[in-house]
Amino acid sequence: MQVTRLPFSDRLMHVVIYFLLLLLAISTLYPFWNSLVISFNKGLDTSMGGVTFWPRSFTVENYQIVFKDQRLLNGFAISILRTILGTVLSILATSVFAYGLSKRELIGRQYYMIICIITMYFSGGLIPAFLLIRGLGLVNSFWVYIIPSLIGVWNMIIFKTFFQELPKGLEESANIDGCGNWGIFLRIILPLSGPVVATLSLFTAIAHWNDWFLPSIYITNENLLPIQTMLRQILNSNIATEQMANMDAAAQSQMAKMQSVTGKSLSMATMMVATLPIVLVYPFVQKYFVKGVLVGSLKE
Amino acid sequence: MSLVLRLLRQWDIQLMVIPGLILILIFSYIPMYGVLMAFQNYSLYKGFFHSPWVGFKHFEMFFHSPEFFQVIRNTLVISLLKLCIGFPAPIILALMLNEVKNMLFKRIVQTVTYLPHFMSWVIVGGIMMSLLSTDNGSVNLLLTRLNLIEDPIHFLSLPEWFWGILVSTNVWKEIGFGSIVYLAAIAGIDPSLYEAASMDGASKFKQIYLITLPAIMPVIIIFMILAIGNLLNAGFEDILLLAGNPVLRGVSDVIDTYVYRVGIQNSRYSYATAVGLFKAILSIGLLTAANYLAKRSGNSLW
Numbered sequence: 001m002q003v004t005r006l007p008f009s010d011r012l013m014h015v016v017i018y019f020l021l022l023l024l025a026i027s028t029l030y031p032f033w034n035s036l037v038i039s040f041n042k043g044l045d046t047s048m049g050g051v052t053f054w055p056r057s058f059t060v061e062n063y064q065i066v067f068k069d070q071r072l073l074n075g076f077a078i079s080i081l082r083t084i085l086g087t088v089l090s091i092l093a094t095s096v097f098a099y100g101l102s103k104r105e106l107i108g109r110q111y112y113m114i115i116c117i118i119t120m121y122f123s124g125g126l127i128p129a130f131l132l133i134r135g136l137g138l139v140n141s142f143w144v145y146i147i148p149s150l151i152g153v154w155n156m157i158i159f160k161t162f163f164q165e166l167p168k169g170l171e172e173s174a175n176i177d178g179c180g181n182w183g184i185f186l187r188i189i190l191p192l193s194g195p196v197v198a199t200l201s202l203f204t205a206i207a208h209w210n211d212w213f214l215p216s217i218y219i220t221n222e223n224l225l226p227i228q229t230m231l232r233q234i235l236n237s238n239i240a241t242e243q244m245a246n247m248d249a250a251a252q253s254q255m256a257k258m259q260s261v262t263g264k265s266l267s268m269a270t271m272m273v274a275t276l277p278i279v280l281v282y283p284f285v286q287k288y289f290v291k292g293v294l295v296g297s298l299k300e
Numbered sequence: 301m302s303l304v305l306r307l308l309r310q311w312d313i314q315l316m317v318i319p320g321l322i323l324i325l326i327f328s329y330i331p332m333y334g335v336l337m338a339f340q341n342y343s344l345y346k347g348f349f350h351s352p353w354v355g356f357k358h359f360e361m362f363f364h365s366p367e368f369f370q371v372i373r374n375t376l377v378i379s380l381l382k383l384c385i386g387f388p389a390p391i392i393l394a395l396m397l398n399e400v401k402n403m404l405f406k407r408i409v410q411t412v413t414y415l416p417h418f419m420s421w422v423i424v425g426g427i428m429m430s431l432l433s434t435d436n437g438s439v440n441l442l443l444t445r446l447n448l449i450e451d452p453i454h455f456l457s458l459p460e461w462f463w464g465i466l467v468s469t470n471v472w473k474e475i476g477f478g479s480i481v482y483l484a485a486i487a488g489i490d491p492s493l494y495e496a497a498s499m500d501g502a503s504k505f506k507q508i509y510l511i512t513l514p515a516i517m518p519v520i521i522i523f524m525i526l527a528i529g530n531l532l533n534a535g536f537e538d539i540l541l542l543a544g545n546p547v548l549r550g551v552s553d554v555i556d557t558y559v560y561r562v563g564i565q566n567s568r569y570s571y572a573t574a575v576g577l578f579k580a581i582l583s584i585g586l587l588t589a590a591n592y593l594a595k596r597s598g599n600s601l602w
Contacts, residue, residue: 010504017396025412031427034438049436100316124331125576127563132330148327151320181312210420217564232422236544271426278418290480
């Protein structure tokens, strides 16, 4: 049996490519792994240096403190609430909006579309938006997370394109059965839009979960800060001494028992908990986001 | 039939779009109109309608400010570095992944490299701070082990390291995700082209150069044009998080972070709006120019 052998240069190239890709994968994973290891290592021990691939003196103290700190727990709760509520409401509002705009008989359709598309190219910028939110009284309100981002023009265009490609017969037969436009949308169109809804929800949810900037300028009330913004404050105060100083009594008494915890080990543990939801859903949604990227770039 | 009557007839679908339009008018168009405060001496107490008009005063102040040169230079340098390194990186990754015949290995590399895209900049910034720190930073550890340095380097407090760190962190975060589009484009290439080429004795490298690259060129050009249109968006979250140390301001301050610092933190609203408007106008110019180039190459954006 004859095996067709690749020329030497091709085999060499394959070896180089596999090596480089392996290197890339390792250098992508290592920073996460190292952070995870530090979060499971005793803080004092970490500060002596040399902790890399494996915890040197294993502990769960860091996590115990994170889960005892009421402020951090509250931050997680705000993040979860904001992500769920923000995603559901935004996807609903945007899809209804897009369905209306997908109707050819809609009077003023072209003008409405122009109004939407202009916002993709021009924006007032940070300061006028900031003053508007202040003027509307949304500062220090939970609704600042939800209302301004209710309608996503980009998502609207993707929804609209999808709705327009659905067979017209569906709507016509429902119309004959006496179903109104809202009924058609809620009972027929939306259930048929599973993949698009899933993809856009995924990206919306991730944006909500990861956002730290908006609360950092609009929210001063600590009870409303999401975990990402808290994390930023902790990391910013370099060593998280401030976090320790502001801890409530329960966490502090826990802390007193665990002399070996440092700011760094604590912030690593907090970071790992904040990353966890994304890492957990990531394997299940991978096929959706690949689709989403392609839908998005097709429209470009 | 009068317009009013026709509108009333389709009240249900009008009701689907009007609330959305109102939200857009409030949250996008009011700020657009608010940009005019760049020509005012805006004061919170007098409000938009009673603040005095001052013409181009704030623009002139910006052009003559000591930060002007520095901010523009940083914006352009950081942006161009990101373009020169961050733009080709995902293309090269896609080309390399395409050569991998072991599907399991390919999937693993893809899954791993997409992951950082979904992390917030806070997390990525925190991870980088930890990696580059002097007490247990793996980078310093590695460099010391290899005897390349004597003492740990304070990477995040030395201006000469900042651009490199910023750009590599961005590449690290986005290389995998950016490659998705190019992989899809490569998947659409007719395999018989490769068969014919290898019959003719073309090496793998030649095939990439003569078949794959030309085939995905339209996609590359479109993304290149988008990148040129975004040239003044040098970065924002990444810079705010990686340049936490004020020592770095000389190399880290770009237009967007400058607007944020001056406007939000120092409450110089009109001045910051003027700086932002200056950038927006240049950006529109860039986008128009990029689209002109695109039209000439036959890939218009609009």
